[in-house]
Amino acid sequence: MPDRQPIALVVDDEPDICNLISMTLQRMNVRADIAMSVAEARRRLAEKQYHFCLTDMRLPDGDGLQIVETIQDLPADRALPVAVITAHGNMDSAITALKLGAFDFVSKPVNLERLRSLVQLALRLTEGRFLESQEFPALFQGQSEAIQTLRAQIEKIARSDAPVHITGEPGSGKELAARCIHEQGPRSNRAFITLHCESIAAEQLERHLFGDEYDRGQLHAANGGTLYLDEVNALPQELQTKLLNTLQEESFSNSATGEKIKLDIRIITGSRKRLADEARRGAFRSDLYYRLNVIELAIPPLRQRQEDIPLLTRNLLRRISAESRGATPKASQDAIQALQAYPFPGNLRELENILERAVTLGESSTLYASDLIIPAASPIPGDQIGDSVLPGNAKPISDVVLQLPAYGHQTGYPGQFATSEFETLDDFLQSIEREAIESALNETGWNRTAAAEKLGISFRSLRYRLKKLGLESE
Structure with missing residues (x-):
């Protein structure tokens, strides 16, 4: 018996955008229901179970953040991923949506390759194994309130594709938490790559991250999966700028050929120092800090x-x-x-x-x-x-x-x-x-x-x- 065709709820009041998204989804064997307002979207969500939702930020009777909040309030057995469509360059609204629980965003004009990648992630997020409680590694087992809170936070964060910054003392398990987020998320079948920024000489970090003619670099190796930057505060200023530009452009250059490669990656960072303090004193770029610190996770000592x-x-x-x-x-x-x-x-x-x-x-x-x-x-x-x-x-x-x-x-x-x-x-x-x-x-x-x-x-x-x-x- 064939699997039931996935159904997406698309919330947008622009007919051209709705048609473009619907045709793209149809080619991916996904059916689209259209809602053109917050009220209509809420009614459809109450009437039907969807596999995921894609909503514009600007709607006639409200905004997409209201849709995100409505979906976050649904009972666990009706949970679904939601992504937002933002105006080009409007990162503030995208970050706000991610903090509220959206798993990803796409900017206008909608890039079809980016849209298809987002849809694939959303469909994988709805698979049963990502919505059920996951098994945690032995070091995160226990009944203390601190570790139970951490496990609940990891389960929730794993359902998103937003950048995460992990704070904690040395040896507390920051990298282990990053790996848990990866393994419980939609990229679990792709690479999880760690770069220990503090243990590599500053002059060698760029080669390790972006590669050279002999080595493709960790960014390339992690593309499609997750890159964990441990002690990210150790990145030199010029490398912080290059990383920020790469994330903004959503692409990077092949180290051997110079060819532009589309960036499809989840970035998780960690530090024992308070990154906000580092940004405040000018040791870390504040714009990169806000880009990486969309969701913050504190590991208990x-x-x-x-x-x-x-x-x-x-x-x-x-x-x-x-x-x-x-x-x-x-x-x-x-x-x-x-x-x-x-x-x-x-x-x-x-x-x-x-x-x-x-x-x-x-x-x-x-x-x-x-x-x-x-x-x-x-x-x-x-x-x-x-x-x-x-x-x-x-x-x-x-x-x-x-x-x-x-x-x-x-x-x-x-x-x-x-x-x-x-x-x-x-x-x-x-x-x-x-x-x-x-x-x-x-x-x-x-x-x-x-x-x-x-x-x-x-x-x-x-x-x-x-x-x-x-x-x-x-």
Whole structure:
């Protein structure tokens, strides 16, 4: 039995526009019902279930924003995507519509290629799997109010194609949230590409983003899918300008041939710094900020999810031990209590790091509080210190001294965490671990068995650490 023909509601009072859209939809095997006013559109929406709606902004008895709001108020089982038609260059109304819940927009004069792309996205959004609750990754599981709110926001955002800016502390899961939005949205069968702007030298960023004669670049690789720009505030000013022009023109040049390529992409950005503050002080272009920050999503820090730590710990221990043949380690009650008492300035990444170390060093299938290497103090990430209350006996992050256990017969590697030298606590701890292992290997002439014995760990643990630190082939 053939599938039912999709039906679209087209709301516009210009007969020429209605005919153009109707003919385009007909060629895509989509039937169009026409409404020429807000009142008529509301009546049709009450009478019939549509697959999607396309509405003009200017109508005789109101505007398209009223249609967007009406559709957002429909019950969940009658939800449908809505896109708006805006006057050429009128980005303010388009952004307002996106913030209200429209999934996309098209400008007049209507570009047919752009219209067809929009319709394809709308039809995929109406597929059942995009309107039902999605399965979230293990790190976003839990019953805390903070994570339940985040999941609900991601589900709603995924049904849109609007640009999203994700804020959050280091290690809180910004990239994971971006991937969730992509995988639950209509572009899930296309590429998800990440560009870590802060980890690439400024002079190399343009080549990575736009490509050159040898490499097509991440913008090209993500076309049709989603591009996630992590720490987007690290983009140099001239590259911010080039990105803004590309988004405005909805096209970019082939790096090898110079040919213009139509841009069909969802942009998601992330930063731990407040992008609004960066724009206010002139470090980030305000016009690009408004273009990227259509929807803002804040990722809660792990210290706001303390009741989720037992579940997160179980899931992480299962993942960490997946490649080993033994049973999955378990965390004792005192280990869970120790983890819940710590505010995790490094968030999810730091929790995973602490558990990895405990599993690697531990000889028992149960982890106790004494097996966990947890910093004695409780710093909040540097960017938040100025306007946050430090919990308990916490000190400013530059004053934190980590007390680490001895390795074998050595005296250990206590040291000073300095934000000028290390971006995160993970980086600091890994530098200590790397130094200890390299020292033991050098002293034993890179005899791994002897080095493992000197460090007081198993040969298997040493191999795991070498692989993790990138020392295996050295």
